[in-house]
Amino acid sequence: MGREAELADLRARFAAGDRQITLLGPPGAGKTRLAERFAASEERVVRCALAGARAPDDLLRALAGALDVPLGAEERGVTRLGRALDALGAALVVLDGLEDLSKASIATVDALLDAAPDARWLCTSRHRLGLEGESCALVGGLPPPDAQALFLARARLAGRTRALDPGEVPLLETLLQRLDHLPLAVELVAARAGTLSLRQLLDAFDRRVDLLAGPATASGARPQNLRRAIEASWEQxxxxxxxxxxxxxxxxxxxxxxxxxxxxxxxxxxxxxxxxxxxxxxxxxxxxxxxxxxxxxxxxxxxxxxxxxxxxxxxxEREDAELAHAHHYVTEGTRLATALTGRRPREARDALARILEQVLSAHRRMRAIQPVLAVEAALAAEALLASRGPEETWRSTLDGALDLATALDEPRLLSRVLFARTRAFGMRGLYAEARRDAEGARIAAQRAGDAGAEARAVYGVSFTLRESGEDPRRALSLAEEGLALARRAGDTEAEAWCLGSVAAAAAACHEGDLALVRHEEALVLLRRLGHVRALSIGHGNLALALEAQGRFEEARAHHLEALELAEQCGDETLHGKILGALARQEHAAGRLAEAEAHLALLETSVRRTGDREGMALTQIERARWAFLGGDREAGLRALTRAHAITLTLDAPRLHREVEEARALGHAGLSPLRVHPGGDWFERAGVGRVDLSRRRSLRLLLAALIDAHPRGHALSAEVLLQAGWPGESVHPEAGAQRVWTAIRTLRKLGLASVLVQRDGGYALDPAIRLTLG
Structure with missing residues (x-):
């Protein structure tokens, strides 16, 4: 089956003037069948099987039988066979199985080539023959569709009558990959498909059960045996x-x-x-x-x-070989994991991805032989697995490393493993698990007397308290404590992390000026270190801090810088998060077309990478935008899609965001009671909010209340005049004022009813407004 490309290549080579072509390939590649298929389209063919032939005598005897020419002495035999072949003109001579021929026999083939200059020669061998003018064509596995068709055809002959179920397709693909799509291997394994399921065949192959010897034949004839062919190659x-x-x-x-x-x-x-x-x-x-x-x-x-x-x-020698393998790949993996934070992170990431399976195999093999090496292998692999997955591999690898580090009672090593778990859990929004491991990492670092490791662990605890929203003030205190530890240890990298943590916690505590100062200090250190990925995160965090102060253009510039740095990293997960943040900022600033463009790019990215968490986040964002825009039906549709995705993920943070978005949609249904002059508003679940002493907010709300019966949206310019009457303000500064005021009103309880539409802002026309 298949081999159309190879057949076309042979025809082209002979047409171009090649006289002798050798089909090269491993045992079971199908060299013989390919030669037979090519010969089937020829008019004059001489077929000669030479399996086991070694001496010139063996070669001449087999060829004489194929030509039906009697032989005399060896030298006369070459002459006689040469004349017989020459008489056939442009015939195709197929010599199958030349790998066992001696040098003297190869010289005999050369002599026959000279004697019949018009003949074309197609040979099969597991190695080059060294003939003058030899042209070699490599024969490997079949294309996957052809290998699958071959397996199913042979399986039917073996008694499998049932069609392939959709759930079996991945099993068959994996099995065929394990067989390298080699035709003989595929056929021999398929011959067992009448008695074993695909799962059983795959398990048997992984356990090295001998599926390649071929089943017994009814006639008693010697079966095909791939194992015997490989052993013959080994013996040579x-x-x-x-x-x-x-x-x-x-x-x-x-x-x-x-x-x-x-x-x-x-x-x-x-x-x-x-x-x-x-x-x-x-x-x-x-x-x-x-x-x-x-x-x-x-x-x-x-x-x-x-x-x-x-x-x-x-x-x-297995243990010695595995040790040599592990030492090399753990050293290389650790080097590349460290380089992920450096100036050429994309190259390091791609290089680490190429050796990831080698590093993981080193981790598995060294668990019982060299446990410290196994832990180092896990830490090197984690640097990539944490962001790329798969989840099951990431968890099992770090769980194994934790068991080993605990048993070794090496506190410094244990602290590193626990901190790696902290980062990975934190990335997934599993803050309770992340905090548990961060606290354990701190205890281990204290036992080791490693202030730098302790600073990282304290950073981890601070991160979980801040991101979970549980205790921002405690998060700020811990971040400052971690900063002091990092400076005492002279650990510049940990210092940069802790500065960023202080800044983020300060922003959560509404200490905007402190947040900006610490973000800038962190960026200075990260530039000095050349940590491209961390720089990307730092610029993104600074953008959020600037956005909170209404400094949109500065925030946008830092978001774009963060985006460019993330692209340099080749980290699609980070790139996606920054795209999402930029989309949210553009939407909040009223640049809806730009926001939609960024969110569309994010959706394309997460579909390409299969990032299901990213897919959920994009749908949650679409739901929020729809609710804020007054389109409740579109919001509920997006929320339904997001909820369906989150059900397949172990990500509490996503579940919380879905519920928050759902609450936003439901809140839009409850009536709004307002003072006609905007002095206060009242809603179910919010209570009365007093604006009487907040002049600009009161005036803005009054303008929105006045426009509500007509269903009009008010532009930023109109709202600026309403909230700050008579003031002369630069347009950009005015836009920032309005956006900050709108954001504040939403935070106070109007998020679901203060919507963006028609290029401006309005109280949702669908909401029932009651004057009090």
Whole structure:
């Protein structure tokens, strides 16, 4: 099945003048069948099977049988066969299975090529033959759709009559990936599909149950056996090549030449030479890395790797190989995790993503051998998993690291693990869990006498108190305590974090001037450190502080700076959060078109990345905007979509935001009782709010009350004149005044009824207004 691209490539090569093509590939790749399919379209074909042939005699005897030509002495045999082939003109000669031929036999093939210059030769082998003018075509796994079709066809022959259920599709895709889509492996495993489910087949393969030997045949004929073919290739390797192949089984996925030198040793030159020899035998793949740039990465076919892993176990060298692997990838992973905060975070993030599976495998393997190394591997992986997921891997990795660090009774290591959990829980809005771990991290840091680690832990406790809204004043006190600890330890990074925490807590406590000062101080330190991601967060936080003071243009500039820095990081989660903040600011400032554009970009981003939390947040924001705009039905529709998403997530913060938005929608239904002159208003659930001593707010509300019966929205210019009659104000400053006043009225209880519409503000025409 399939192979149309390969067949077209062969036709093109022969048409371009190639005389001899060798199909190269590992055992089970389907080289023989591809050669047979190509030959089926030819008029004159000589087919010669050479499996097991080694000496020139073996080659000549097999070819003489194919041509039906009697042989004499060996030298005369070459001449006689050459004449017979030449007489056939432009015939296609298929020589199948040349990997066992000796050098003398290869020389015989060369002589036959010379004797029949018009013939075209198609050979199959697991390694290059070294023939003059040889053209090699690599044969690997089938394209996934063809591999799936082959599996299902063979499974039906094995007795599976049931169609594939939708839930089984991911299982089949995973199984075929494990088999590298190699046709023979697919067929042999599918032959068991009459008695084993897809889940059972996948589990059996993962447990290294021998599914590749092929089932018994009714006729008693020797079955196809992929394991036997791989073992035959193994037997042909030198001692050094066998050692390289079995040690290469410790790699989970592609690996670089540098990694090969570190693990396989003793140098890049030696590793390259050994791997190249294995590549020549189709036991190792060498492909350009996905990042481009010409860097070559090596990998093993899964069936080859499984066989090599068995050999590694038998050799007694497995622990040594796994230790070498772990030392390299933990060192590299830690370096890249540290670089995530540096000046080239996108490159570090992409590089860490490429080796993530290797780092995670080091964590799993070292748990029983070198637990400290296992914890370091978990911390390196967490730097990426915390933001990219998957959630289950992130949780299990950090849980495992916590168990190990606790058992080791290494307080400094334990503090690092607990703080990593604090950050990750905090990112997900799980503030109770984050605070528990932050407090534990502080105790461990105190035991270790590490003031810098204690400062980070105190920062974590402050963060949870602030973000949960539980105790902003206590959050501010703790942030200042953490700042003092960081300065005492001389830890500039922790100092920058704590400055940002002081600023955010000060803003939550309505100490706007202190917030601005501390945000600026934090940015100075972060620029000095070159922490691009933290700088992005710092600019975003400063933007929020400026926005709270009505300084919209300055806030917008910092939001845009934060957005640009987030793009440099390649952190789509952070980029999305800043887009959301910018969209909210634009909406609040009345720039509705800009707000919609930013929210649309955010929606595209979260759909692309599959960020379900981001999807929920965008729908919550749309619900808020709809309620504030007086479109209750649209708000409820968006809220329904958000609620459906949050039901699939363990994110209490999102559930709270859904309920807050729902309350905003319901509040819009309750009547509003007002004083005609705006001295006070009264609503269910809010009570009476006195504005008699707040002149500008009173005058603004009076203007809105007056416009309500006509359903008119009042522009910012009209509201400025109403709230500050007779004053001459710069347009931008005036707009800031109006926005701050509107924001205050909403906070006092009018959020659901003071809506934006028709380029201005109005009390929702649908609300029942009663004059008191």
């Amino acid at each position: 390797l030198s001692v050094d090549q066998r050692r390289t192949l079995r040690w290469a089984a410790v790699f989970e996925g592609p690996f670089s030449l540098g990694a090969a030198a570190a693990v396989l040793g003793p140098s890049e030159e030696a590793a390259l030479q050994a791997l190249d020899a294995l590549r020549e035998r189709s036991l190792v793949r060498a492909e350009e890395a996905e990042t481009g740039g010409g860097e070559i990465h090596f990998s093993l076919y899964a069936v080859i790797r499984a066989h090599a892993a068995e050999k590694l176990e038998e050799s007694g």
